[in-house]
Each structure stands twice: as structure tokens, then as C-alpha cells.
Amino acid sequence: QVQLVESGGGLVQAGGSLRLSCAASGRTFISNYDMGWFRQAPGKEREFVAAITWDSTYYANSVKGRFTISRDNAKNTVYLQMNILEPEDTAVYFCAARPRTSYIRAPNSDYDYWGRGTQVTVSP
Numbered sequence: 562q563v564q565l566v567e568s569g570g571g572l573v574q575a576g577g578s579l580r581l582s583c584a585a586s587g588r589t590f591i592s593n594y595d596m597g598w599f600r601q602a603p604g605k606e607r608e609f610v611a612a613i614t615w616d617s618t619y620y621a622n623s624v625k626g627r628f629t630i631s632r633d634n635a636k637n638t639v640y641l642q643m644n645i646l647e648p649e650d651t652a653v654y655f656c657a658a659r660p661r662t663s664y665i666r667a668p669n670s671d672y673d674y675w676g677r678g679t680q681v682t683v684s685p
Contacts, residue, residue, distance in 0.1 A: 563674040570679030573646055580619035581641040583656030583676060595659050597672055598641045600652035600681075602637070605684045607655070611641060615661060616659045619668035625647075646683045653678040654673040 569581040582599070582623040585591045611630040612619045618630050629642040639656060657672035 563594070563658050563669070565658060565674055565676035567654060567676045567679040568569055569654050570654060570681045570684045572684065574684050575647055577646050578642070578644045579681060581643065581654055581656075581679060581681075583639040583641075585637045585639075585658065589637065589658075590634070591632060591637050591639060592659065593661055595666075595668070595672075596630075596632060596639040597657045597659075597668065598630060598639075598671075599655045599657060600650075601655070602652040602680075610654070612668035613639065614663065615641045617668075621669075630650045633640075643681070644682075648685050651681060651683050653680050 564587045566584050567640040573579055575602055595614045599607050600610050601607040609621050610624055611628055613630045627645045632639045655678045656676040658674040659672045
């Protein structure tokens with residue numbers, strides 16, 4: 562079982578930055594998992610933001626160049642550095658994990674474990 566806890570959300574003005582953290586626990590080593598970030602804005606479906614595998618990172622077009630996903634396996638933590646934030650980035654941000662496989666999968670699906678989310682609000 563994998564427990565994921567997000568932190569680092571808050572209120573920021575447009576153009577500002579935030580860094581989200583996702584701490585994994587439960588006899589889990591994130592080095593064995595692909596990790597992802599998703600978000601859900603009010604009235605909208607949850608959408609993919611970024612993912613990190615053992616050798617690659619992936620981003621939604623809407624955040625490419627502004628957001629950076631990284632991992633610290635020693636701390637069992639994944640980060641999402643968000644720069645040049647826009648009001649459209651306002652959402653609840655969720656961390657997700659899936660066990661690594663030997664075959665290739667799309668980076669935005671098949672996640673088995675989810676955190677409860679952290680709110681990010683960007684004011685104009």
C-alpha cells in the first residue's frame with residue numbers, strides 16, 4: 562500500500578511561484594514507481610500536469626516551460642516547481658503513483674495510488 566501526501570499549496574499572485582511536495586510512505590520506495598501530478602479545477606475534469614519515470618519527464622502543453630517535476634528518492638518525495646503561475650492554474654493538485662513496468666505506457670494514465678490533493682489558487 563502506498564500513501565501519498567501533498568503539501569505546498571496556497572494563494573499566490575499571477576506571475577509568482579510555488580513548489581508542491583508529495584511525500585510517499587507505507588514501505589514504499591518511489592524509485593520503484595512512476596510519479597505524476599494531476600489537477601482539477603472547479604467544474605472541470607481532472608487533467609494531467611506532469612510525470613516522471615526512471616529516465617524521462619513529461620508535461621502537459623499548458624505547463625511546459627513553466628513547471629518542473631523532480632524526485633528525491635532518498636527522501637521518498639516528488640516535487641512540482643511551478644513558476645510564472647497564471648489564474649488558469651488554479652486547481653486542486655493531486656500526486657499519483659504507479660508501479661514501474663517493463664513495457665511502455667502513456668505517462669498520463671494507469672495510476673494506482675492518489676493523494677488527497679492540495680489547493681493552489683492564483684489571483685490575477
